[in-house]
Amino acid sequence: xxxxxxxxxxxxxxxxxxxxxxxxxxxxxxxxxxxxxxxxxxxxxxxxxxxxxxxxxxxxxxxxxxxxxxxxxxxxxxxxxxxxxxxxxxxxxxxxxxxxxxxxxxxxxxxxxxxxxxxxxxxxxxxxxxxxxxxxxxxxxxxxxxxxxxxxxxxxxxxxxxxxxxxxxxxxxxxxxxxxxxxxxxxxxxxxxxxxxxxxxxxxxxxxxxxxxxxxxxxxxxxxxxxxxxxxxxxxxxxxxxxxxxxxxxxxxxxxxxxxxxxxxxxxxxxxxxxxxxxxxxxxxxxxxxxxxxxxxxxxxxxxxxxxxxxxxxxxxxxxxxxxxxxxxxxxxxxxxxxxxxxxxxxxxxxxxxxxxxxxxxxxxxxxxxxxxxxxxxxxxxxxxxxxxxxxxxxxxxxxxxxxxxxxxxxxxxxxxxxxxxxxxxxxxxxxxxxxxxxxxxxxxxxxxxxxxxxxxxxxxxxxxxxxxxxxxxxxxxxxxxxxxxxxxxxxxxxxxxxxxxxxxxxxxxxxxxxxxxxxxxxxxxxxxxxxxxxxxxxxxxxxxxxxxxxxxxxxxxxxxxxxxxxxxxxxxxxxxxxxxxxxxxxxxxxxxxxxxxxxxxxxxxxxxxxxxxxxxxxxxxxxxxxxxxxxxxxxxxxxxxxxxxxxxxxxxxxxxxxxxxxxxxxxxxxxxxxxxxxxxxxxxxxxxxxxxxxxxxxxxxxxxxxxxxxxxxxxxxxxxxxxxxxxxxxxxxxxxxxxxxxxxxxxxxxxxxxxxxxxxxxxxxxxxxxxxxxxxxxxxxxxxxxxxx
RNA sequence: GCGGAUAUGGUGGAAUUGGUAGACACGCUGGUUUUAGGUACCAGUGCCGAAAGGUGUGGGGGUUCGACUCCCUCUAUCCGCACCA
Numbered sequence: 001x002x003x004x005x006x007x008x009x010x011x012x013x014x015x016x017x018x019x020x021x022x023x024x025x026x027x028x029x030x031x032x033x034x035x036x037x038x039x040x041x042x043x044x045x046x047x048x049x050x051x052x053x054x055x056x057x058x059x060x061x062x063x064x065x066x067x068x069x070x071x072x073x074x075x076x077x078x079x080x081x082x083x084x085x086x087x088x089x090x091x092x093x094x095x096x097x098x099x100x101x102x103x104x105x106x107x108x109x110x111x112x113x114x115x116x117x118x119x120x121x122x123x124x125x126x127x128x129x130x131x132x133x134x135x136x137x138x139x140x141x142x143x144x145x146x147x148x149x150x151x152x153x154x155x156x157x158x159x160x161x162x163x164x165x166x167x168x169x170x171x172x173x174x175x176x177x178x179x180x181x182x183x184x185x186x187x188x189x190x191x192x193x194x195x196x197x198x199x200x201x202x203x204x205x206x207x208x209x210x211x212x213x214x215x216x217x218x219x220x221x222x223x224x225x226x227x228x229x230x231x232x233x234x235x236x237x238x239x240x241x242x243x244x245x246x247x248x249x250x251x252x253x254x255x256x257x258x259x260x261x262x263x264x265x266x267x268x269x270x271x272x273x274x275x276x277x278x279x280x281x282x283x284x285x286x287x288x289x290x291x292x293x294x295x296x297x298x299x300x301x302x303x304x305x306x307x308x309x310x311x312x313x314x315x316x317x318x319x320x321x322x323x324x325x326x327x328x329x330x331x332x333x334x335x336x337x338x339x340x341x342x343x344x345x346x347x348x349x350x351x352x353x354x355x356x357x358x359x360x361x362x363x364x365x366x367x368x369x370x371x372x373x374x375x376x377x378x379x380x381x382x383x384x385x386x387x388x389x390x391x392x393x394x395x396x397x398x399x400x401x402x403x404x405x406x407x408x409x410x411x412x413x414x415x416x417x418x419x420x421x422x423x424x425x426x427x428x429x430x431x432x433x434x435x436x437x438x439x440x441x442x443x444x445x446x447x448x449x450x451x452x453x454x455x456x457x458x459x460x461x462x463x464x465x466x467x468x469x470x471x472x473x474x475x476x477x478x479x480x481x482x483x484x485x486x487x488x489x490x491x492x493x494x495x496x497x498x499x500x501x502x503x504x505x506x507x508x509x510x511x512x513x514x515x516x517x518x519x520x521x522x523x524x525x526x527x528x529x530x531x532x533x534x535x536x537x538x539x540x541x542x543x544x545x546x547x548x549x550x551x552x553x554x555x556x557x558x559x560x561x562x563x564x565x566x567x568x569x570x571x572x573x574x575x576x577x578x579x580x581x582x583x584x585x586x587x588x589x590x591x592x593x594x595x596x597x598x599x600x601x602x603x604x605x606x607x608x609x610x611x612x613x614x615x616x617x618x619x620x621x622x623x624x625x626x627x628x629x630x631x632x633x634x635x636x637x638x639x640x641x642x643x644x645x646x647x648x649x650x651x652x653x654x655x656x657x658x659x660x661x662x663x664x665x666x667x668x669x670x671x672x673x674x675x676x677x678x679x680x681x682x683x684x685x686x687x688x689x690x691x692x693x694x695x696x697x698x699x700x701x702x703x704x705x706x707x708x709x710x711x712x713x714x715x716x717x718x719x720x721x722x723x724x725x726x727x728x729x730x731x732x733x734x735x736x737x738x739x740x741x742x743x744x745x746x747x748x749x750x751x752x753x754x755x756x757x758x759x760x761x762x763x764x765x766x767x768x769x770x771x772x773x774x775x776x777x778x779x780x781x782x783x784x785x786x787x788x789x790x
Numbered sequence: 791g792c793g794g795a796u797a798u799g800g801u802g803g804a805a806u807u808g809g810u811a812g813a814c815a816c817g818c819u820g821g822u823u824u825u826a827g828g829u830a831c832c833a834g835u836g837c838c839g840a841a842a843g844g845u846g847u848g849g850g851g852g853u854u855c856g857a858c859u860c861c862c863u864c865u866a867u868c869c870g871c872a873c874c875a
Contacts, residue, residue: 045875086874158873169873217794221870224793293871297791344791410872417873469875510794511870543796544868551868580815581802586795587868589802594816596828601815607830639806647806655804655814662814733810738856740810778855784809788855 007606009570013698017118025713026077026120030496034074038497039065040477040536042505042513043080046106046128047087050113052545052552052590053506055562056578059695060542060650061504062119063579066694067644068502069120070717076497078480079114079121081107081128084422084469086169092421099421103130113563117571118698125483129472134479135423137489138471142426143441144527150196153437155265156414157291157329160188167418173290187287189265191434192416192465193425197519201226201408203533204518213538215585218510225511227409232395232402234336236260236310236319244268244310244321246336247407252394254402255383256338256359258349260310261303261324263333269323272306279304279323286325301326301348313401315384324348330411339373346373359383360391413516415468422466431459473513474520477503477535495531503536507585510541540648543587545578552590560590572696573599579650579695601658602699605688608661609703611669612685620674629663630724633684636660637720640691650695657691660684682707687718734759735786736768752779759785 020026030036041061044054058079065077081103088099095102107128114121127134145151159168163181167190172179197204205226208219232251236244244260262269264283273279282304289295302325309318326344327335339349340358349356358369362378377391386394416425426440431452438460440448447453451462481497482490505513514536521535544551547558565574577598582588636656643653667673668681686708693700693712704712726748732755734742742762746755756777759765765787772789779785 042875047875082875156873167873170871171874173873221794225871227793291873294791297871413872419873468873470873473875506875507795507869508875509870512872513875515872546868549867583803586803591802591816594802597815603830642806649806651802652804652806652814658814731810735810735856738809738854743810776855778809780809784856786809786855 005610007603012702016698016701027122028076031074037068037073037075038500039077039502040500043082045082045085046103046110048106050110056545058119059575059578060584063694064502065120077121078125080126082473083128083130089421116566125480138423139426143439146439152194154194155189156192157187157189159290160186170290170292176289184288187291192414194412194414197413200519200522201410221510229407233405234313234402238310244334245332246334251398252391253338253341253359256340256357257336258355258357259320259337261322261327261335261337263327263329265329266333303352341373343373416465417468419466425463425465427463428460431461470516474516499532500536502538504540507541542584545588545590547590569599572699576696580654583649583651616672617675617678618672631727632663634720634724637718657688690718733784734765741765741768
């Protein structure tokens, strides 16, 4: 073999990547004549090294982009960096470097690695979120939202490390202790900025129905997260002038209330704590551990009984009032305890020997009320004028005592972070009155740089907090589509590209990031900055990349570095295996042996083309039929197109292409073939190259070059011929009592009765039919016959 | 704890609408070629069985002529839980 005949991925890949760059193949601008397609993969946090999760994510995005380009669309695929974040601050402390330098060095390294994978990005649009050119617009947006009343100052709980005197992220709290100091973490209430995402709860929920291109599971998760509940508010009097408001989804159980529970931050709790040392101590002892929902759910329910009685709004009975750690500080921060019909209330009542009063009876229920709560609905008992009513009827009758209300579980989005490596919050806060604030947009520009300017005789302090990094990732999709805009946040280009047609990213972002981006899109639309209400038309959530069944991590020592594999096998093999090993939405088990398999397949294609190039055309019998191969080719194109476009099932697409290659008869690969065979073989090879092109673009570009006059980039996705999808004979499966007993080949033109009688004559089938009574024959078109016998 | 998902050979996975379970690969076994082989090619490969056949999709139950697929129930694993990104 001569030198050019050996597959050398690294040489080819560099050459082809240079071609793309030189010819600006992926730089795009709005083109009204073409259908646009905006494909976005979640941009990475520049941690330093590209890992397999990135490779998988970006390969999926690139495959979709290249496929859509081959379908003739004007495809935008950008890339950038989510550059603010905690790891940079940690690295800065550990290595004595600036977070900025650390981040930029990482970006440089990761960009080289991304480029080596041959992704079809329009690199002109690249930005990093730590660029002032980016976050100045975020600050501007914050001021606009503030003006619109969508930003509020709220009291929020944070994790406080009493030794290091810092706020900790949930991740930095390990078993209730600070990760560096080891001190018991306390919960602390501080004042912070929040976006009023609650105002959009209803629309964020109802618009989920418009998102046909989103996975059901993600929509369900978002729906449950927003958590709409229909219920009623009741007011319990306390003393002469005070009262406690509660919300319940089960107003029908109102007469079963035997206690009221308050959160730590309820005004009454705070008021009592002032003069009650025991309560103060209790609050302190129960304020340990992280603020995360998971940890508060796992800690045991504790309570402190106040020397206070509340008045039941209907019975006017005196009700005990407790402070408890299982009451969330959101909403009213108070709940009505109905132990008989709520399991959490039940557990609390059992522990503190509070009365359990059953007011609902369900005859179909197997619940033993002495052991657990009866949570199902039923008929009202022990409830005076409500007795005998159904749960729903009682609710109607109660509306004169309570107020019907729709409640959401979704809470406002607190965005203040006490960190240095983040986008500064553009706000001045008065030194004397923290309620008095001035956004940068209202500030005389000369004062913006100052830490403590005096304005109208009052000293203001610049907010030292930075934004939650989720803020940057909530609107980056729009900035990519408007990269030239300098004097406005977005220019007109944004309306051409948006919405994102295909968004690709990890399932771990199913709730927070996607919900925040949806919120930002709606808010920006309300500011007339965008014309759309939903940012992502279609969503693909890829699964995790695992090694030996678990997530790759340094501590487990199972990290696979893509860089080394690319150097050894080439990026086409790595791309191919990451698409072949599993369907995109499932977790992927990485296997270096499997990667070699992909490498082997690419070698096989390579050799096939080399062989084809040496073919000599000779005169020969042209009456030979190649029906099978023609049908297989057309079936494959049909299946692969469907797998790419509608099923997003790239692993089976690759399998089908492999099958087609395996299907080529040996006599096509002999040195001398007739013209008919030559043309068919070329058609098969070219179709395979086109279908593989989105997945392994380098080798396809090169091999196409070797046997064609055009460039592969100038060709469209192959189409199939409907008239070649079926052979003249069909295989029918024959079952007896649902068990496979044989099969027959039948001419497509044969009638049902003929086929059945032919099936009966099958030797093996005969054996199972003899001495049996035939009860029924099931006949499924083009597929199967089932004889039901006794 | 709550919400969402997943479970099929030794391994990754396929079966698109309830209709041949195990496509396509990896691995393994045997063989051929080669100076060597971690190359290439050929054959075999769910389990039990000599075969006929039986059996088999996490466990248990159900619907159906027919169930990986639908229903009930249990178990295990993974993702998220609002300050990791």
